[in-house]
Amino acid sequence: MISHLKARLAATAVTLMIVLHPGASHAQAAPGKAQASVETTMPHISVQTVGSVQTVGKGTPVILIPGLSSPRAVWDGVVPTLAKTHRVYVVQVNGFGGDDPRANLSPGILDGIVADLHTLITQSKLDKPAIVGHSMGGLVALMLAKTHPDAVGKLMIVDSLPYIGEIFAPGATVAALEPQAKAMRAGMAAAYGKPANVAANEALAARMALKPASRTTVAEWAAKADARVSAQAMYEDLTTDLRPEMASIAAPITLVYPWNAVGPTKPVADALYRKAYASAPHVTFVDIGDAAHFVMLDQPVAFQAALDDFLRP
Numbered sequence: 001m002i003s004h005l006k007a008r009l010a011a012t013a014v015t016l017m018i019v020l021h022p023g024a025s026h027a028q029a030a031p032g033k034a035q036a037s038v039e040t041t042m043p044h045i046s047v048q049t050v051g052s053v054q055t056v057g058k059g060t061p062v063i064l065i066p067g068l069s070s071p072r073a074v075w076d077g078v079v080p081t082l083a084k085t086h087r088v089y090v091v092q093v094n095g096f097g098g099d100d101p102r103a104n105l106s107p108g109i110l111d112g113i114v115a116d117l118h119t120l121i122t123q124s125k126l127d128k129p130a131i132v133g134h135s136m137g138g139l140v141a142l143m144l145a146k147t148h149p150d151a152v153g154k155l156m157i158v159d160s161l162p163y164i165g166e167i168f169a170p171g172a173t174v175a176a177l178e179p180q181a182k183a184m185r186a187g188m189a190a191a192y193g194k195p196a197n198v199a200a201n202e203a204l205a206a207r208m209a210l211k212p213a214s215r216t217t218v219a220e221w222a223a224k225a226d227a228r229v230s231a232q233a234m235y236e237d238l239t240t241d242l243r244p245e246m247a248s249i250a251a252p253i254t255l256v257y258p259w260n261a262v263g264p265t266k267p268v269a270d271a272l273y274r275k276a277y278a279s280a281p282h283v284t285f286v287d288i289g290d291a292a293h294f295v296m297l298d299q300p301v302a303f304q305a306a307l308d309d310f311l312r313p
Helices: 002-015 109-122 136-147 174-189 199-209 212-224 226-236 243-248 266-278 300-311
Strands: 025-028 037-041 046-051 062-065 086-093 130-134 157-158 255-257 283-289
Touching: 002 046, 002 283, 002 300, 046 109, 062 136, 086 243, 109 136, 109 226, 109 266, 130 136, 136 226, 136 243, 157 300, 174 226, 255 266, 255 300, 266 283, 283 300
Parallel strands: 062 086, 062 130, 130 157, 157 255, 255 283
Antiparallel strands: 025 037, 037 046, 046 086
8 A cells, every 4th residue: 555655646746736923024015906905924924915994894804825835826816806895815825935935944834824824813803704725725724723713714625635645545544645745845845946847847737727828827836936845835734634623623614626527527526525525514515617726727707706605695
């Protein structure tokens, strides 16, 4: 089994685009945005707050969390519409956008992100914000709901599993995958400071998105991310298993997952995600076809519709 897992992990490692404390710095975002925004930099994340004061009180505050090696730009397609009626908090993991990695050069990235998000919620006095997380960001959203159940409202989890090891082998355990996860972490971190591997980034993007334009964007994001941060975050993703915790997560979950003709096909995707979330008490499943992992890039209209339904009172 271990040798089989090692081969599967080596072949699919690059597909894991699973991505607020006192003394933070504040800076105005670049001009030209549809809505005014303020950026706050924390130890593990930075947060752009978007929306005018008129949006406060109109709709539930929304926190958007990207996945592994993804910058906050992954949400660019939905932020302008959301900010018309919601105060939107757009997260970026330090180091994923070519920015200063700050505290993310040390272990504990995922727990640090959860802590920063909780501080954001409490210091900003957000009342049960809606949390939207893509891939690794979805795992972080589940961790936040588990650790701080009273701080969050409903969750939208976009193509993420309680334990990513299920992709490699049904019933996989952290113990079985950890040796390979360590090797993958070392290999990925070794790329830091070296020229970007264009071919590898393009191959990654081809598995993560279907549209040519989407693939180009994903490849550019992968090249820009700090390999040291991506490596450690990937390791922590691979060694975090929330399956035993799912039954205790009371927050309503909307699970958005893609499928396509190449794979996973709809029957395969349906079976995988429904099994993974079977023990969660409140789950709504939303499948979006003709899309890959970056479903918001491949099918922006369908994704916006799913997000609108999710946020509807």
